[in-house]
Amino acid sequence: MTPDQLWPDASDPVRRLIRELAESMLARSGDVIDDLTAASLQDPKYRAIADDPVLADADAQMVVSHLKHWLTSNIAEPGRRVSPATGSVMRTYARDVVLRGLTTDDVLGWRSAQRVAWNWWLAACFKTTDNADQLRELIEISGNSLTTFVDDSIAELAEHIRRVREEFAGGSQLQRYATVELLLQGADIAPSRAEAQLGYALTGSHVGAVVWVDSEQDVGLLERCSEQVMRACGAHRRLTVVAGTTALWLWIPAKTTPTVDALAEHLGRRRGVRVALGRTAPGVSGFRRTHMDAAAAQRLLARLESELSIVRYEDVHLVDLLSTDLSSADQFVTDVLGEFKDASPALHQTVLTYVDEGLNRTSTAERLYTHRNTIDRRLARVDELLPKPFARNPIEVTAALTLLRVRAGQ
DSSP states (O other): OOTTOSSOOOOHHHHHHHHHHHHHHHHTHHHHHHHHHHHHHHSGGGHHHHTOHHHHHHHHHHHHHHHHHHHHHHHHSTTSOOOOOOSHHHHHHHHHHHHTTOOGGGSOTHHHHHHHHHHHHHHHHHHHOOOHHHHHHHHHHHHHHHHHHHHHHHHHHHHHHHHHHHHHTTOHHHHHHHHHHHHHTTOOOOHHHHHHHHTSOOSSEEEEEEEEESSGGGTHHHHHHHHHHHHHTTOSOOEEEEEETTEEEEEEEOSSOOOHHHHHHHHTTOTTEEEEEOOOEEHHHHHHHHHHHHHHHHHHHHHHTOOOSEEEHHHHHHHHHHTSSHHHHHHHHHHHHGGGGGSOHHHHHHHHHHHHTTTOHHHHHHHTTSOHHHHHHHHHHHHHHSSSOGGGSHHHHHHHHHHHHHHHTO
16 A cells, blocks of 8 residues: 555455446446436535536536546556546536536535445445455445545536636626626616626517537537527527527517527528527516526426427427426326327327417418318317317317427427
C-alpha cells in the first residue's frame, strides 16, 4: 500500500470477484441505469432538473457515463481508486448548469443514484461468494472505491462549473437569463428595468417557445429554426435566451400562435429540431404564462416519449392534465374510446377535424378533400365503435384521441 492510497489493494481472489461483478453489472447495465436515473431525479430538491427534459436528459447521460466508467475501470483495475469521467458529457452538463443559473447544490441527486447503485452491487456481492473473509474484503474495498469515485466526480463537476462560470462572467447571456428567471418567478422587478436588460418590450402580447434538439450534433439548427418560428408568428424580432447546450427559450411579440402546419412549412425538412409553443398572453404575467405553457408542452412530449417535432400547448393542455399518471391516462383512453382506439387513422383524423371545424360536416369534408357522404359514413362508424355515441361525450373522446396521437408521435 503506497502512502497516497486510501485503502489497501484487493487480494487476488477478491480482484477476480470485483472484475466478475463489474462485467456482469455492465452486461445488464440497462436495468441498473433505469433505476439510477429515476433515483437521481426523484428528490424534490432537484425539481429544477427533473422538470426540464433537456436538463433531465443531460443528467441521465451523466449517470450512465459515470456508471459505465466506474464499472469498466474496475474490470481493468479491480478495487482501485477510479478517476472521474472528465469528458464532453461533463463539460456539456457544467455549461447547462451555469447557463440555467443553477449551482452544484441544485444538481447533486447523484447521492440518491449512488445509494441505488450500491444496493445493486451489494446484492450481487452476497450472491457471488460464501467465504466470509472474501465477502468482507469485497464489500469494504468496492464500497471505498464507489464512494470515493462519487466524491471525486462531484468535486470535478464543481471545478468544471467554476471554470465555465468564470468564462461566462459578465456575459450578456447569463445576465439575460437571470432577468428572465426573476420575471418567471414573479419577483418584484420594474418592467422598465427588465425591458432595458432584455432589449425586449414586456407590453403587448407574447408567444413563448422552447426550441431544442435531441443531439448535440444538431445544435447548429437551433438559431436557424428559431428565426423560422419568429417568422411563422409574423414577427420581426424576438427575445432569445440560451437555456442550455441544446435548447433555446424564445419570446415573440405576436397576437396569435401559428398553426402546426404553418410552422412545419416554415421549418421545412429540418429533422432533429423540436418546437413547443405556448398560448399567446399579454403583459408581464403573459410573458411568464406563455413560457410556462411551452415548457409544459415540452415536458409532456418527454413524459409520453413522443416523437412529435411540433406541439402547441393549446392543442394538448387537456392531455397534459390527464397524463400526469401514465397508467391512469392509458386506462382513460381505453375506457373512453373502446374499440375505436384501434380504428384506422382516417377515422381518428375525421373526428379530430370534425371537432376542429366546429362539428360542421360540410367544412370537415372540404378540409379532408372528400365527399360529405363519406364523412357521414365515417362518423356513423365512429359511433358504432365508441362505448357511447360521440355526441354524448365529445370532450373526453377528443382528449383521449389527442393523447393517443401525441403518444404515437403523429
